[in-house]
Amino acid sequence: MAEGLTKSAARNIFYGGSLFFFLLFAALTAHSHWYMVNVSTDNAGLTESVKHGKEVWEKNMCINCHSILGEGAYFAPELGNVWERYGGHENAEAARNGIAAWIRAQPLGVPGRRQMPAYDFSEEEMQSLIDFLEWTDGIDTQDWPPFPAG
């Protein structure tokens, strides 16, 4: 350790530097918040149904098997782009029916395959959840993930 550095100098650098970096970080976070609301997400499309869909997503703790935008449990497929994977950009109706049918078919009971539990969603919950997944697919994620596989 440099002999020239005294303990009180090291302390002052720590407190001053940390405050500086915190303020910088807070300012960039504030800008990012503004950017997310106004640029990178569909704020007008954040309907009551999408909000309800996020609640369905959370109530059933999907995050502890699946990942969404790469964050979660890595035990089951990424769902941030599941809308794209089901061809939602080309045929929204088919994607909607496909995702709903897949969830309703669980558990598949295929031997040796990871089992997704059965979820007893009402039709309204199902449509809200899919609205939420469709909305999430629309977030500008800097072109992540590299492939539709997620």
Added chain:
Amino acid sequence: MKYETQKVALPFFMVAMALFALQIIFGLLAATVYVWPEFMASAMPFNIMRASHTNLLIVWLLIGFMGCTYYLMPEEAEREIHSPGLAYLQLAIFAFAGAAALVGYQFGIHEGREFLEQPFWVKVLITISFLIFLFNTSMTLSKGRKTAINMVLMLGLWLAAVFWLFAFYNPSNLAVDKLYWWWVVHLWVEGVWELIMAALLGYLVIKMTGVDREVVEKWLYVIVGLALFSGLLGTGHHYYWIGAPSYWQPIGSIFSTLEVAPFFTMVMFAFTMFWKGTRNHPNKAAMLWTLGCPVIAFFGAGVWGFMHTLSWVNYYSHGTQVTAAHGHLAFYGAYVMIVLGIITFAMPSLRRSQPYNQVMNMWGFWILTGAMCFMTFTLTFAGVVQTHLQRVLGMNYMEVQDQLGLFYAMRLGTGIAVAIGVGLLLYSFFGPRRVQVPAGGTQLTAGSDSA
């Protein structure tokens, strides 16, 4: 034990270790599902096991930090704990809240954001308990001696409480949700928890080596300075792909690369002080943890973190088993090991048996640490294969998972070894008192029946 109220730490350590054992059990269950997917599929779905595993870790580490703080605060502040009664009360509240959350998960009672799954009222109880803890320890500190160690420790604990408040903010815009979710998750484990860890490490180093406090405390400020200068903007490495602006890619890449620096400095610090040290402390096991903790933290948090932190690497590796590998060794090296180190150091005086069962503790250290490293290697190989197949070649997720069975089987094996290591450690902490010192060794012992 110089101060009577240091004994407050003992029940904290007991509760923390009980929850640690439970965490390992849920981890074993989840690892088993990776190998045999039908295992307990109808009794306990994977998401419940996983939430239990991660929540138990966080809760026992927090209770462990509290125990460590109660143990060292009287010595550092040179006065008794403000109120032992409040300490027991807040432990009871915290333990009840943690247990209630865990039981609730088994019945599907939870919220749904990763790591913050606790129901609202559990979060409130945790907050109340933590505030009582901060009041109790801050009152002790405010009337006592202020050292760099207890000041940095309390700063870390207070900031942890402040950032925890973001757990109560759940905006319906998923991108904004994630933006502030990281204000809890990242600013804890790659920010203010490092202050707690460095302060505890500094305390151990002073006690174990006898190096002058002035020198240790100067190092401490340098370490925590590096931690926050790099770690605050290092949060940017979580903002690459969640809808945040693209400037986070250079900022996150640069600053999170610098996050290696505080961990490397901790390695330099611990070993330099060890070589300079004049004290031949009889608790050899505690010395092993004091040196082992920064080394494994450097590899787990530093090297394994750097491995996938650059934005153009993370573009391919984000959200694969590479992340799981890093997460396991980083938490183990940085936070599990520092708490186990303090417990190893404190137990002989808490149980008034100097020193005790050191050899078994060291076996525990090597088996547990070896197993955690092996687990990290298997998950890293799984992650590299997954990254290539899924993110470079574009293969389907479930097809890729079918290619990873060997790694998951080896990971389950390492999980069993972890359980054995933890079992040995718990026995050495709480089992019958025995003096175990290698015959003819240079160890000094204070026990009367050891030569």
